[in-house]
Amino acid sequence: MQKIRNIAIIAHVDHGKTTLVDKMLLAGKLFRDNQTTGELILDNNDLERERGITILSKNVSITYKDYKINIIDTPGHADFGGEVERVLNMADGCLLLVDAFEGPMPQTRFVLQKAIQMGLKPVVVINKVDKPNCRPDEVQEMVFDLMCNLDATEEQLDFPTIYGSAKQGWMSTDFNNPTEDITAVLDAIIEYIPEPQIHEGDAQMLITSLDYSNYVGRIAIGRVHRGEIREGMDIALCKKDGSVVKQRIKELHTFEGMGRKKVDSVKSGDICALVGIDGFEIGDT
Ligand code: GDP
Numbered sequence: 001m002q003k004i005r006n007i008a009i010i011a012h013v014d015h016g017k018t019t020l021v022d023k024m025l026l027a028g029k030l031f032r033d034n035q036t037t038g039e040l041i042l043d044n045n046d047l048e049r050e051r052g053i054t055i056l057s058k059n060v061s062i063t064y065k066d067y068k069i070n071i072i073d074t075p076g077h078a079d080f081g082g083e084v085e086r087v088l089n090m091a092d093g094c095l096l097l098v099d100a101f102e103g104p105m106p107q108t109r110f111v112l113q114k115a116i117q118m119g120l121k122p123v124v125v126i127n128k129v130d131k132p133n134c135r136p137d138e139v140q141e142m143v144f145d146l147m148c149n150l151d152a153t154e155e156q157l158d159f160p161t162i163y164g165s166a167k168q169g170w171m172s173t174d175f176n177n178p179t180e181d182i183t184a185v186l187d188a189i190i191e192y193i194p195e196p197q198i199h200e201g202d203a204q205m206l207i208t209s210l211d212y213s214n215y216v217g218r219i220a221i222g223r224v225h226r227g228e229i230r231e232g233m234d235i236a237l238c239k240k241d242g243s244v245v246k247q248r249i250k251e252l253h254t255f256e257g258m259g260r261k262k263v264d265s266v267k268s269g270d271i272c273a274l275v276g277i278d279g280f281e282i283g284d285t
Contacts, residue, residue, distance in 0.1 A: 004269055005193045006223065008072040008088050010112055011097035012105040016127040020097060020166035021060065021071060023182045025257055028062025059221060059271060061255035064186045070255060070271045074111050084114050086208050090223040090271055093121040093193030096143065100126045100134035103142045116150045122159045123188045129175040130165040136175045160188045196269030203227035207284045211273060220274040229272065230265040237277060238285040250276025
């Protein structure tokens with residue numbers, strides 16, 4: 001079975017999140033092209049991409065070595081209080097991306113604090129080391145101090161730091177030693193971010209976000225917390241007001257690259273999209 005890593009990206013606007021995720025997708029695509037996979041379902045994001053506009057979707061996923069890395073976007077600031085916690089709930093670790101010149105910005109403090117409180121293990125990426133006057137060492141210390149201030153545990157403070165230039169397409173454990181690609185980040189993710197815990201039992205999933213398709217309508221997205229979800233399964237939609245509505249899952253998708261892939265079942269620990277559920281809201285189970 002494929003191993004999974006679920007990682008939330010935390011970054012201040014303009015620090016290079018879109019550029020880095022683009023490079024990660026490219027690395028994943030190169031890797032995937034050498035393996036056989038089924039048809040991908042194109043969604044809005046692919047269309048936007050074809051038109052040359054890069055927009056980071058809510059969930060993307062890449063295949064690297066034996067691993068599937070689910071990359072979860074987080075809001076760049078604190079205006080989305082409740083949403084932040086729900087989104088971080090899907091992750092087992094976080095990738096804090098920081099500009100090597102500007103350093104960590106106050107706006108990302110809130111999201112990072114939540115991630116630290118929730119026990120997520122961080123991987124730090126110091127980006128834009130190609131910029132003149134950048135100060136990667138100083139910024140690394142600033143990140144360490146920030147984590148201390150946020151009461152990170154010793155284990156969390158033992159985070160790996162990767163340096164590089166997403167724009168130039170390289171990442172390295174040492175900024176004086178540029179590499180040819182960004183695999184240093186992917187290696188840090190699979191090495192330091194814990195694998196998701198598997199919970200056996202009746203299938204359970206919290207709806208964390210939603211997508212929309214002109215063909216199938218609203219799509220519920222979340223991480224399978226317990227058990228296994230299968231296509232065609234009868235489920236109970238538990239609403240926040242306490243009501244329970246019987247429903248059936250028409251289709252089940254996992255994330256692959258910028259798109260989604262139809263699958264028969266999804267196990268505890270992975271992130272998926274459910275088609276065929278009516279009347280749900282974010283926060284329902
Ligand atoms: P986001 O807002 O965090 O998604 O940031 P973007 O990925 O859109 O990047 C913001 C700007 O920084 C763009 O103009 C990028 O080209 C630039 N950028 C991203 N990564 C690097 C880098 O490693 N070095 C330099 N010099 N610029 C970068």
